Amino acid sequence: MERYRNMYLKNNTFRHIKDVSPFMKVACVTFAFLLLICTLSLLLCSCGDKYEKVIPKSTSDDLRVVMTIGDYEIPLDLYYYYFMNYKNQYDGGDNSYWDDIETNANKAAELEEIRASVVESIKDCAATFDLCLKYDIDPDGKSVKSAVNDVVTDYIENQFGGVEEYLENIESAYMNDSVFRYIMKYFECQTRLYQAIIEAGTIPSDDETVFNYIINGGFCHAKQILIKNDEGETPADNFAKAKEALNSVSTGIDFDTLVAKYGEDMNMITSPDGYYFTHGELIEAFEEAAFALDVGEISGIVESHLGYHIIMRCEIDPEHVVNNFDELKESYLVSKFREKVSSHAKELPVTTKPLYDELTLDYLTSYKK
8 A cells, every 4th residue: 555655756656656567557646546545544633734834835826727627727736747747758857858849740749648638637636526526525625624634744744754855755746735735635535436436336346247347348358568668768779679579479489488588567577467457447558459459369569658569468267357356346446436537527628728828848847947
């Protein structure tokens, strides 16, 4: 559980999420197993916001409204947090990556992908808060605020050892205190909403239904050869390496042998049986390609922000499902929950403010300097 608590802080959010698993679906505030905040709330006594007077507040610039999503106004500091973390997926924190964006159509397209991902993530937050109200959960009520205050207190007193250290760590993840509290509120509300939906029986969850869903196409079992775009390696060189691996596949060499020779996914070494996953768990490019394959079929080269993937879809092993049923069932329930939130998010209208048009790449990368 500790790894999920710390992955939001130090360096940047996406780097820590990728350390947990290279193929967890990244979004700056991914679901990250909902019982985290609920457990913290039970362990910590509510002591109120004891640090309110010593932690700097958002500035008037930070609070300028970038857009509205449904009934929710989105301030600049929240948009900045999402934007910078998504940007770092592409450039690893090196702003010079974008120097040729005016003449490089691919990078211009990547910037638009970043902007779209930011809006998608913020819509997810708004949809979560909106659905909470339908289940009699008040995102801004005393109970949620108390839980968030407890988390902040825990980070200050136990995780980092003081207010200055807390601020330094959240700033390294492009957050101020207000944004950090917003993200913690989001997780707390996700936890409560998830529990409320499960208790209401909205998602079919009996074991027979879940087992049939897993073995009849709702889950995918896949292995992969991953050539990562690490620092110091050019995409062209990595693509050439991936092409060499794919050519070896076509000669009939055993896939597992090629995973061992070319693969850079440590999870494939520690868990050579590969991945069992359902929709919405892994990064989109990998997941879509894997589900599109027939059992035994091998993909071409699939590109993602991590690098280049060659994927083989494998048969679902009923024995594996039985032996790992609780874990797979949790994945099923979380996936179905995410589908409900995502469906609601699509219904929320987005209205940009004049400030949105001013938020160029240069503006945002220099905003907190």
